[in-house]
Amino acid sequence: xxxxxxxxxxxxxxxxxxxxxxxxxxxxxxxxxxxxxxxxxxxxxxxxxxxxxxxxxxxxxxxxxxxxxxxxxxxxxxxxxxxxxxxxxxxxxxxxxxxxxxxxxxxxxxxxxxxxxxxxxxxxxxxxxxxxxxxxxxxxxxxxxxxxxxxxxxxxxxxxxxxxxxxxxxxxxxxxxxxxxxxxxxxxxxxxxxxxxxxxxxxxxxxxxxxxxxxxxxxxxxxxxxxxxxxxxxxxxxxxxxxxxxxxxxxxxxxxxxx
Ligand SMILES: [Zn+2]
Numbered sequence: 001x002x003x004x005x006x007x008x009x010x011x012x013x014x015x016x017x018x019x020x021x022x023x024x025x026x027x028x029x030x031x032x033x034x035x036x037x038x039x040x041x042x043x044x045x046x047x048x049x050x051x052x053x054x055x056x057x058x059x060x061x062x063x064x065x066x067x068x069x070x071x072x073x074x075x076x077x078x079x080x081x082x083x084x085x086x087x088x089x090x091x092x093x094x095x096x097x098x099x100x101x102x103x104x105x106x107x108x109x110x111x112x113x114x115x116x117x118x119x120x121x122x123x124x125x126x127x128x129x130x131x132x133x134x135x136x137x138x139x140x141x142x143x144x145x146x147x148x149x150x151x152x153x154x155x156x157x158x159x160x161x162x163x164x165x166x167x168x169x170x171x172x173x174x175x176x177x178x179x180x181x182x183x184x185x186x187x188x189x190x191x192x193x194x195x196x197x198x199x200x201x202x203x204x205x206x207x208x209x210x211x212x213x214x215x216x217x218x219x220x221x222x223x224x225x226x227x228x229x230x231x232x233x234x235x236x237x238x239x240x241x242x243x244x245x246x247x248x249x250x251x252x253x254x255x256x257x258x259x
Contacts, residue, residue: 005100006100006101006102006103006118006119007098007099007100008099008100008101009099010090010099012101013034013099013101014034014036014127015034015035015036015127015131016033016034016035016124016126016127016128016130016131016160017033017034017101017102017127018031018032018033018034018101018102018104018124018130018156018157018159018160019031019032019033019034019040019093019099019100019101019102020032020100020101020102020117020118020153020156021093021094021095021097021098021099021100022097022098022100023095023097029100029117029118029153030042030093030097030152031043031102031117031152031153031155031156032088032093032152032156033130033131033134033156033159033160034090035087035131035134035135036131038072038073038089038090038091039073039076039087039088039089039090040087040088040089040090040093041085041086041087041134041135041137041138041159042085042086042088042093042152042155042156043084043085043086043151043152043154043155043156044084044086044152070088070089070091070092072089072091072092073089075087076088076089076092077092078138079138080138080139080140080141081141082141083137083138083140083141084141085134085137085138085141085155086138087138100118102118102119102120102156102160103118103119103120104119104120104122104123104124104160104161104221105121105122105123105124105221106119106120106121107121108121108216108222111216111219112216117153120157120219120220120221121219121221121222122157122160122161122163122219122220122221123161123221124160124161125160125161125162129162130159130160132231133158133159133162133231134159136231136232137155137159137231137234157220161220161221161228162228162229162230162231163220163226163227163228163229164226164227164229
């Protein structure tokens, strides 16, 4: 793994690694958590919606696409209904793309030098914790609460670090936010650039550095508006339980109909 490319061979990745590939000729990256056994847990935007989830066979397009195209693994394409979290084999995850490894714990210098969405200054948790979060979310889904807003990179970052940006977790809008996070954070958020620019600097330098600054300020390892949320607490703390129970009841109802 060099400074300019995170490309890796599939023998180099370990369970708990955050991997990604390029889709549509480098137009965007797709991220996932390698959980071992040639399996990847990832978040897709093709999760079943209420309009087309009446029959299990048509509950989502991604599942049928994966199943029809996969001869490698029988459980490839496993997905709970109404959940965007999918288990795929590595081949289906990559499609025809190359394999890349997302880097953690990089220095700010490396962060600036690399293309966005390839590394973070955040530290990864232990692989066991990473796999636990990914598998938990695969099994439990998100109910109706789309915390990651179809962002597969946020999903992988959360599995690796347990940290959610406040705006995406919904905490910033809820009454719980003030008690959980407290007032000093608001002051910090209001002045991210003051912390980064210690003294008077030339205007040209500031302009040239703006891109880097904004990437630095939005990196999950740097920003202060993130909270660590245990995966078991996601549903409880963020009010997902109603949605989850509703989904489970629907599952039971439709499976009894099928019998
Ligand atoms: Zn597959």
